[in-house]
Amino acid sequence: MSDTTESLTNRYDGAAGKWRDKMRTLGYYDGYLGFLCEPGSRPGAHSRVIDVGAGTAAFSEAWVAVNGAPSELALMEPSQAMLNRGAEALRARGVEPRLLPAILGEVRYTPSHEVLAAHVIEHCPDPLLALQHLFGLTRGGGRLRLVVSKPHWCNAIIWLQWRHRTFGKAEIQSLVKEAGFDIESDYAFPSGPPSRTSYGLVARRPD
Numbered sequence: 001m002s003d004t005t006e007s008l009t010n011r012y013d014g015a016a017g018k019w020r021d022k023m024r025t026l027g028y029y030d031g032y033l034g035f036l037c038e039p040g041s042r043p044g045a046h047s048r049v050i051d052v053g054a055g056t057a058a059f060s061e062a063w064v065a066v067n068g069a070p071s072e073l074a075l076m077e078p079s080q081a082m083l084n085r086g087a088e089a090l091r092a093r094g095v096e097p098r099l100l101p102a103i104l105g106e107v108r109y110t111p112s113h114e115v116l117a118a119h120v121i122e123h124c125p126d127p128l129l130a131l132q133h134l135f136g137l138t139r140g141g142g143r144l145r146l147v148v149s150k151p152h153w154c155n156a157i158i159w160l161q162w163r164h165r166t167f168g169k170a171e172i173q174s175l176v177k178e179a180g181f182d183i184e185s186d187y188a189f190p191s192g193p194p195s196r197t198s199y200g201l202v203a204r205r206p207d
């Protein structure tokens, strides 16, 4: 792990205790529910799911609330404090997650039908490489459900704490396609902080 990633992980370790409540209070959990309920491709009954940069697993929790328990759910997350809380939240929903304490690209893992990645590639030094790693984690015919930060003054304030980057819509769509995915749909969060900070996209790995 580079010094930059290690320092970021230490900061996420420090934020872990309040992260799950924060995701709810600020409307991100509800935002993820809305995104996953959008009409379009539904996951199969026996999907294997991985949540990359899972944090306290808000996106996975929403996935389970909408779709039920998957056949396997893995959390990839470098902050052990975040990972512990994410595992606890999923166990409360009757799901025992596989825990992968790692950064994207650090470990190989069996490709999944559903790859969830919310607000993580904005921390990666090379976003195209990060998307290529996400492509490698997606089975042929499987889907990436991606949420990224978009340009907005709210993100300028958040940047002061997290030093993350943002993506214009055309830029992220072009990177996702360059990584090998076909874009199926995009999603504008309808209200609250997610509507100002974030943008969602569903992309399919061709068979």
Ligand SMILES: C[S@@+](CC[C@H](N)C(=O)[O-])C[C@H]1O[C@@H](n2cnc3c(N)ncnc32)[C@H](O)[C@@H]1O
Pocket (backbone or CB within 6 Å): 008, 009, 012, 023, 028, 052, 053, 054, 055, 056, 057, 058, 059, 076, 077, 078, 079, 082, 102, 103, 104, 117, 118, 119, 120, 123, 124
């Ligand atoms: C902004 S938080 C988002 C957490 C969660 N996805 C959510 O929406 O609540 C970013 C998370 O990505 C993790 N992260 C940062 N860099 C990463 C990387 N290169 N690979 C995987 N996870 C990373 C951080 O530890 C942190 O928990």
